[in-house]
Structure formats: structure tokens, C-alpha cells
Amino acid sequence: MIPVGFEYVRPDSVDGALALLAEHGEDATILAGGHSILPVMKLRLAAPELVIDIGRLAELNYVRVDGDGDDSWVAIGAGTRHRTVESSDVVAAEVPLLAAVARTVGDPQIRHRGTLGGSLAHADPASDLPAAVLALGGTVVLRSPRGERSVPITGFYTGVFSSVKEPDELIVEVRVPRTGAGSGWAYEKFTRRANDWAIVAVAVVDGRVGMVNMGPTPLRASATEAALAEGASIADAAALADQGTDPTGDLTATKEYRRHLARVLTKRALTTAAGA
Amino acid sequence: MSIMGTRVIRTEDPLFLSRGATYTDDLTDERLIGALHLTLVRSPLAHARITSVAVDEARAAPGVVAVVTGAEVDMAPALLFGGANKAMVRSFLAADKVRFVGEPVVAVLTEEAYQGQDAADLVEVDYDPLPAVIDLHAAATDEVLLFEDAGTNTSNGFGLDAEFDEHLFDDCEVVVTREITNQRLAAASLETRAASAVWTDGRYTLWCSTQAPQSARDEVAGWLGVDSAQVHVITPDVGGGFGAKIGADPEFALVAWLARHTGRPVRWHESRSENMTGMVQGRSQAQTVTIGGNRDGDVLAYRLDVLADAGAYPRLGAVLPLFTRMMAPGVYDIGKVESRARVLVTTTTSIAAYRGAGRPEATAAIERAMDLFAAEIGKDPVEVRRRNLIKPEQFPFTTKGGAPYDTGEYANALDKVLDAAGYPELRAEQKARRERGEVVQLGIGVSVFVEITGGGAFSEDAAVEVHPDGTVTVLTGTSPHGQGHATAWAMLASEHLGIGLDKITVKHGDTDLVPRGSGTMGSRSLQTGGVAVYQAAGELVELAKQRAADLLEANADDLDVADGRVSVRGTDSGVTLAQLAESEPLRVDTNFDSGAPCFPFGAHLAVVEVDVESGKAVVDRIITVDDAGPVLNPVLAEGQRHGGIAQGISQALLEEVVYDEDGNPLTATFADYAFPSAAELPSFTLLDMATPTHVNPMGVKGIGEAGTIGATPAVQSAVIDAVSHLGVRHIDMPTSPLRVWTAINAAAVEGAQ
Numbered sequence A: 001m002i003p004v005g006f007e008y009v010r011p012d013s014v015d016g017a018l019a020l021l022a023e024h025g026e027d028a029t030i031l032a033g034g035h036s037i038l039p040v041m042k043l044r045l046a047a048p049e050l051v052i053d054i055g056r057l058a059e060l061n062y063v064r065v066d067g068d069g070d071d072s073w074v075a076i077g078a079g080t081r082h083r084t085v086e087s088s089d090v091v092a093a094e095v096p097l098l099a100a101v102a103r104t105v106g107d108p109q110i111r112h113r114g115t116l117g118g119s120l121a122h123a124d125p126a127s128d129l130p131a132a133v134l135a136l137g138g139t140v141v142l143r144s145p146r147g148e149r150s151v152p153i154t155g156f157y158t159g160v161f162s163s164v165k166e167p168d169e170l171i172v173e174v175r176v177p178r179t180g181a182g183s184g185w186a187y188e189k190f191t192r193r194a195n196d197w198a199i200v201a202v203a204v205v206d207g208r209v210g211m212v213n214m215g216p217t218p219l220r221a222s223a224t225e226a227a228l229a230e231g232a233s234i235a236d237a238a239a240l241a242d243q244g245t246d247p248t249g250d251l252t253a254t255k256e257y258r259r260h261l262a263r264v265l266t267k268r269a270l271t272t273a274a275g276a
Numbered sequence B: 001m002s003i004m005g006t007r008v009i010r011t012e013d014p015l016f017l018s019r020g021a022t023y024t025d026d027l028t029d030e031r032l033i034g035a036l037h038l039t040l041v042r043s044p045l046a047h048a049r050i051t052s053v054a055v056d057e058a059r060a061a062p063g064v065v066a067v068v069t070g071a072e073v074d075m076a077p078a079l080l081f082g083g084a085n086k087a088m089v090r091s092f093l094a095a096d097k098v099r100f101v102g103e104p105v106v107a108v109l110t111e112e113a114y115q116g117q118d119a120a121d122l123v124e125v126d127y128d129p130l131p132a133v134i135d136l137h138a139a140a141t142d143e144v145l146l147f148e149d150a151g152t153n154t155s156n157g158f159g160l161d162a163e164f165d166e167h168l169f170d171d172c173e174v175v176v177t178r179e180i181t182n183q184r185l186a187a188a189s190l191e192t193r194a195a196s197a198v199w200t201d202g203r204y205t206l207w208c209s210t211q212a213p214q215s216a217r218d219e220v221a222g223w224l225g226v227d228s229a230q231v232h233v234i235t236p237d238v239g240g241g242f243g244a245k246i247g248a249d250p251e252f253a254l255v256a257w258l259a260r261h262t263g264r265p266v267r268w269h270e271s272r273s274e275n276m277t278g279m280v281q282g283r284s285q286a287q288t289v290t291i292g293g294n295r296d297g298d299v300l301a302y303r304l305d306v307l308a309d310a311g312a313y314p315r316l317g318a319v320l321p322l323f324t325r326m327m328a329p330g331v332y333d334i335g336k337v338e339s340r341a342r343v344l345v346t347t348t349t350s351i352a353a354y355r356g357a358g359r360p361e362a363t364a365a366i367e368r369a370m371d372l373f374a375a376e377i378g379k380d381p382v383e384v385r386r387r388n389l390i391k392p393e394q395f396p397f398t399t400k401g402g403a404p405y406d407t408g409e410y411a412n413a414l415d416k417v418l419d420a421a422g423y424p425e426l427r428a429e430q431k432a433r434r435e436r437g438e439v440v441q442l443g444i445g446v447s448v449f450v451e452i453t454g455g456g457a458f459s460e461d462a463a464v465e466v467h468p469d470g471t472v473t474v475l476t477g478t479s480p481h482g483q484g485h486a487t488a489w490a491m492l493a494s495e496h497l498g499i500g501l502d503k504i505t506v507k508h509g510d511t512d513l514v515p516r517g518s519g520t521m522g523s524r525s526l527q528t529g530g531v532a533v534y535q536a537a538g539e540l541v542e543l544a545k546q547r548a549a550d551l552l553e554a555n556a557d558d559l560d561v562a563d564g565r566v567s568v569r570g571t572d573s574g575v576t577l578a579q580l581a582e583s584e585p586l587r588v589d590t591n592f593d594s595g596a597p598c599f600p601f602g603a604h605l606a607v608v609e610v611d612v613e614s615g616k617a618v619v620d621r622i623i624t625v626d627d628a629g630p631v632l633n634p635v636l637a638e639g640q641r642h643g644g645i646a647q648g649i650s651q652a653l654l655e656e657v658v659y660d661e662d663g664n665p666l667t668a669t670f671a672d673y674a675f676p677s678a679a680e681l682p683s684f685t686l687l688d689m690a691t692p693t694h695v696n697p698m699g700v701k702g703i704g705e706a707g708t709i710g711a712t713p714a715v716q717s718a719v720i721d722a723v724s725h726l727g728v729r730h731i732d733m734p735t736s737p738l739r740v741w742t743a744i745n746a747a748a749v750e751g752a753q
């Protein structure tokens, strides 16, 4: 459990981090909370030459409402810890789903280290927060020396552990619409143990459904969403949740079982959301 | 006032909770200054021939002092369990063939620990892969042999000579048979394995994490080919073992050999990933149970046929089916009982003891069989159990499994848990939920169990010495690693001497200080080592009285010992034990031999909720009687019960070591190996019951493993019970959501046909 030797730097600004990334490209890795990248390095599945630690950059650590009136959203710095998202008054009032999802990540130690940007960047289909941001219809803000761009989360992921983020880009911010405290939302995470990764999870907010672990990327239950829009009952709509999904089988679940869980959890999440 | 039976808080904890324990890898002993660090290159394949090993590049890597291959090690490959097929030996570093993922192949020694992995990555081993053998039935066909010289995969067997009686079930109206799996478990002790060694003046000093230092010494000496007197084992604090640290591991001998080979001290500790394949594992039996009886509920005959997994190299696990067979009929008076066990090698991590070690396997089998039988005749499983229990007046009772049960009150234990749980109300609640067709159904599981403690090693040494400064040293051959002997053994000495616990130090684990001992395992410590300490302190009191009699010019019969002082009854005249120690040492060395094991027993009732849509089971309540005779310290006894119950629930619901068909371990990290946290466990309801044994003068039996024996079948049974109305009769452990969901679906398909 000892990683291959590497150089370590802690730049004091986002610009500094971007310059280093531009210089070292794929030989470098960003270290945010370290709770995904360090285990990978200790198992020697990754051996970056340079580790750029952005974990202490205050300019990436914030939660606020940006924009005006109807054209406003919640902006969360990429370096914001899960624990901050979980306990933020702004998140609780504006996007309660996100706080609830953050609360299900790992255990308190992990939530005090792991970051929203790290979770989105890592692109693990078993992660909770990407599916929540997907259900919310959020946007990922990427920056490089070449400039800044906003990518809707629907177009962000390209596969397991991969996204449209270029090697020289940093996620600097995540934007999610203000759903308000009165929105109908729910998160159903199915695990064996309290602090496990999801076998399958379903996030519902205002009739949109995001799913964890139902394919190589977080997925929307499009057929369910369409059926709901056409006035289908929750039971009928939930029965379509696994349409178009491509889950894998592993130790804890077969493909068929994951499909079944997606339907059951969608029904439960929709029912809870309708009652809220 | 007697200290026995009181809730003395553990005296070891202030240190553990503040400075922390000193584990083998924490040692700062000056003899280890300048030690080399050992990193092992381990086999990535389950079964393969080694075709070449290239180490030149590794030898040139920074910090590397030596790189040693199997060809260079001159210790003869060792038979790790005496009763196994003599050809099934293990090399200390594999030279020709590897037989499980994680088998050590090359040793890399570096100045600093961190340099080891870099150098190890430069070692190139070429393998010629061979087919893996994982399934026990496949192993039994001998199609792929692990040891060509053996000509068989059978390591050893129990009861294989005679054929089964084909008329065993002739008198039975109803016969049920079923294959069940008692899955492989990882001990997953918090401290992984570790050893350090130095060779000076023709003698090895070996620090290692073990539950049995004296047998570790003897084993390592045997492997090194030296006399036991040439090996001095010191056991620092041990962070859990659960049976997996009984005696020595081959790596320990390798560390000692390397220390001599290089002329430098050597340190080794393994990572968690290495531990999950390198340290011995437990259970892993494929069982076929057959049970028969009449429709009134009398069980008349029972057969247990076991295929037991030894892993790649037979170790202690190869003998455990002996206990499984001995305890096969459990708490029941069954007229005809047959069993046999075939122990097989597979291309997996070796199997040894894991909390319960052979007895949970027996209890799981008979309790599952009782449930299957009850379901078949349509009777309440509790009633069927009660009807067949051995009655108190039948003791001492020798079972058809050959076990001489000492004392037991099985029906009482059962009634206690039923009363505390409110059994009729639970059944009514279950019925109501079924009628309402609720998503979350209720399951109730009951087990009544008996086990064997102190089986095998009946004798233990102890010494008690009072020093001139009034302090006391207790030496014991047991080897605590979490059990609390420092507290308990001090209580036993204090009871006789009247000297406070703060003045009593319990020492163990240094083989020069305590040359004989059998260590801590099989729930043996109190009933052997504890009794020995109690006896030693009692003898010391007698010795002190004799010496004081001369001094005080009194008759020894007129002397009393209290508060560390011998006094002439009814007078002020007296002398302290400390004063007596001034002129000549006041010490007693003694041995206690019980000559027989004990048979603690109990009953567990589990209430489980199962979400029948997702298949997930959650334990809502567990109520237990664990009767191990009189309790010395309830804090310690409850701790043992808690830990065992947690591990029992966990075997029933969560844990399993899994290999794919190529022999790759799929559960080698804590993300995949599902041991429980507090969040997966309910609060436990522990009921008291104390039936003494006559096997030792204190009347005490062992309590360390009760939980894994009683809780496991109760919880498994409860999960199955929760979905039995859907047609499910059996689900193998762990009863994971996937398994429960699959079983419900299969029953629905069967029901529709």
C-alpha cells in the first residue's frame, strides 16, 4: 500500500494549478480530497509523476446563489467538501436534494475530505453526487489556460471514469438550478451496509430521475420521465425506469437485479417526492 | 467481600485508549535498530508453475540489500498440519509451483520500508498457468491435482473408512435432505500479521503477533531445523486474532531465517490487501444434511456429510471437521447419527480456525436441518426443537457424535429467550403483516446450541509471586489479544491474596519467562489458565501460612490471609506477604489440568425484517442466553458475547470470501469484504444463566465463541422465516439482498408450476 514515488506541489491559486496542469499534462494529477485518487495510487493502479494539491484553495470552496431573479442558480465551488454541502443553509433552502445526497456518501471522515468537484471529475458510475447533479440538470464549469466553458452535466460523461474534461482543465464550479425547499425530491440509495457505495440509487427531483450504477455513466430514467409527463401513474412510470440502461453484474448484484432495483427504488423515490 | 463476579473495568484500557497499544510493528526495541524491511513478491495466479524468476533489476534498485528466491532458502518445505497428506507441503518461498493468489515467491529486503514495493515491482516471475480448483466438489474429482505427488486432492478425512448405513432412515416417516454451504470467512483482525527477528549468539529472538507464543516458538524452531531452546518468542500487544493467529505462520520462520541469512535484524508487516489473501481464513464447508423423523416431530436419525476446504496448504482447518462431527447432533437426543468429512485442498488461501472453529459449522447444519424438518411436517420449529432436546436429568450425556456433555439446561435456555422476546406476540405480528401483504415482513429465528470449549488443550501453567515491595506478578501460559486477562487473572489472584488489582501485573507471551503454555484459543483461557492462576494464588496462600506459622509461632490452621497479610486469628499478631517475600522468594508455580473439555450452551432468538421487494434483511432484535457457568467479570463476558454475536450476525447476513473461477480473490479489500459496522447491528439483549461444570473447581466454561455459534443460525433462520410464506425453504449464507431476492423469485416460479 505504498504508492510509486511522486513530486508534490500545493499551488496557492487556481491559476497556479492550471499553469502546472498545462505544463505537465497527463503526467500530473489533481489531488482534491484524495479519497478516490489516493487509494488508486496506493494500489499502484495510477502512478502520476506530479500531484497538484488543490485541497486548500479557498477560492474553490464556496456555496452561494448567483445570477438574478428567474435567471439564478446555486453555485458551488469544486473544492467544497461533501460535509459543507450536507450542512449548508443555502443548499438546504435552495436544493435540498443535494444536501440529502451528500449525507449518504461514505462516512463522516470521507465527507470531511471528499469534494464535489473531485466526485464529479472522478466519474465513477457508482458515485452519488453525479447522479444528483444529473437529476437536477446542473452544469459543470471547466477552466484551463485556454479559457472557461460550461458543460451541461447531460453532456459531461463519456464512460466509466471518463468525461469531456481535457487533461489541462480543472472543474472550478458546479451550478444547479434552485429547486426551492418545497420541491418534490427524494433520494433512494440501496446498499448492504450503511457506509457502502450504492448498489443502485435513484435521485428524483421535480419529475426528473437520475440513476447511480445503471450504466457506465450516471443516467436519467428517460422513459419514466416521459411517462410521468404524459400523466402516467407512479407505478406505471417506475416500471419503465430500467429502459435504456446497461448495468453491469458484480459481486453484489446481477444485471437483472440492478434493473429490478432501479424500478423499485424509482417507485419509492417518486412516491416520497410526491408526498413532499 | 469477594471480587469474583463483579464488574471490574478493564485495567488494560487506559493505556490502549491513551498512548495506544504496542503492536509488533510499533516496537522500538534496541535489538531491532538498523533492521531491514521485508517485502514479499506474491503470486498473482491461483495455480501455476514457475518457469523463471529474474531478480537482477530488483537487486540494483535503491535501498535493496538482498533479494532472495525460493531456490536459495534452505528450509525444507513444511507440512503445516501433521495429519495432512504428507506430500502437501509448503515452501517458505515458492520455487516450482504456486497454489494460491498471495503465495510468497520472492523476498526483497531494503533499508527502508518504502523502498520495498518499488524493488518488488522490478522482480519478474514467469508463470505457466494451471487450472484453478475452487469448488469442493470439483476438487473431490481429482481431475486437477494441486500436489501431483499426493495423487489426490484429499488431505485427510474423518469417518471415511466406513460406508454410510443405508438403513439409517428406515424408521422415518419424513426425510429431508439438502446441501448447504458454510461460507469462507476472513478473520480481518485490525492488526494484520507482523514479525521481527534478530539472530545473535546462536539464538533467534522473534517478536510476532500470535495467540500462542509457545507453539509459535516450537513451530518456527521446527521449520528452521533448530532446537526450541534456540528460539525466543516475544509477543507484544496483539490486535485481534479470532483464531487466525494461532501458532506461527510460515512467514515468521522466513523472517527469522532472513535475519540469520543477512546477519541483520529483519522486520515484516503486511498490508491489508496482503492480509486478505495471506492470512488464514475460516469455515468453508460444503455440507449435506439429511434428517428424518415422524410427523409428531420426533427426530429419529441425522446424517451430516461434509466436504471441508483446507485451502492450498492444509493447516489447522484440516482438523476442525473433528469438532463439526463431534458436535453434529447439537442439543438434541437423536437415536441415530452419522457423519463423515473429507478435507480437500483447493487453490485458495489456507483454512484454519476462525471464532468457533468447527462448531458453528455443526450448529448451522443441525439447526438448519431442524427448521427444514419442522417446515416439512408443518410444525412450529420451536416446538420441534423442544420435543427433541436432551433433558437435564440425562446429564452427563454422551452423544452419538461421541461428545461427553458435562451439564446443560437446554429447555430452560430456550424458554428464557422465548419469554424475553414475547414469542407468541411476534408470531401474531408476523401473521398480521403477511395478511396485510406488507413490503417489510417479519422473520423469527431460533437456535439452541451447545459447543465445546477448551477442547484439545486441557492443561495450563501459572505462577504467582509476591514481591518484597508488595506487588504481585502473575505469569500465565494463555495469550490474551483483547480478552482482558490482565484484569481477569489479577482478579483471581486478588481474591486469594487480598492485594489490590493496581499492585498485580499479569505477564504472558515471553517464552523465556513462560516456557510452557497453550495460548488463547477455543475459548479455553478461563477454564484452564484462569483456574491455574486461581489455584496458584491459593497455593501461595498456603505456602505463606506455613512460613508465617514458624515466624509467628502459631499453628498454620489458626492463620488467616486477608489484605495481603497473614495474621493469627483473633490477635493483632501477623506478617504481610511482602515481608515474607523479603527473606526468600514467595512464589508458586503450578499447573492445572482439567482433563476434559466443557460444553457451554444457550439459545438465541433473532427478529429480522426483510424488505421483500429488494430482498434486504435487517436484524431488528437479538436475544441470547449464553450459559458458560459462573461469570468471573460480567464486563468481560458481555464483551465476548457482543463480539461473537456481531460476527455471527455478520456471517449470516454479510460476510463471504469469494473467488472467481480462475481463483482470483474478489473480496481482497474492505470495500468488497463486507464485515459489519455498528450501523448494521441492533442492540443485543443478553440474558443471564449460569450452569456450572464439574470439570474444573471454579465451575466455569468458555464464553469466547458462543456468539458465532448461536447467533449465526438464528439470524439465517429468521431471514428464511420472513419469506417462508412465499415458498422459500432455504437461503445460503450470507443471506444477501441478491440471494433473498433470487430465492423469492425461484419460489414464485416453482409455485406457479
Ligand SMILES: Cc1cc2nc3c(=O)[nH]c(=O)nc-3n(C[C@H](O)[C@H](O)[C@H](O)COP(=O)(O)OP(=O)(O)OC[C@H]3O[C@@H](n4cnc5c(N)ncnc54)[C@H](O)[C@@H]3O)c2cc1C
Pocket (backbone or CB within 6 Å): A029, A030, A031, A032, A033, A034, A035, A036, A037, A038, A039, A078, A079, A104, A105, A106, A107, A110, A113, A114, A115, A116, A117, A118, A119, A121, A122, A126, A127, A128, A129, A169, A170, A171, A172, A195, A196, A197, A198
Ligand atoms: C471508503 C470510501 C467510501 C466512499 N463512499 C462513497 C459513497 O458512498 N458515495 C460516493 O459518491 N463516493 C464515495 N466515496 C468517494 C468520495 O466521495 C470521494 O471523495 C470522491 O469520489 C472524490 O472526491 P475527492 O475530492 O476525494 O477527489 P480526489 O480523490 O482528490 O480526486 C479524484 C479524481 O478527480 C480529479 N479531480 C479532483 N478534483 C478535481 C477538479 N476540481 N478538477 C478536475 N479534476 C479533479 C483528481 O485528479 C482525481 O483523478 C468514498 C470514498 C472512500 C475512500
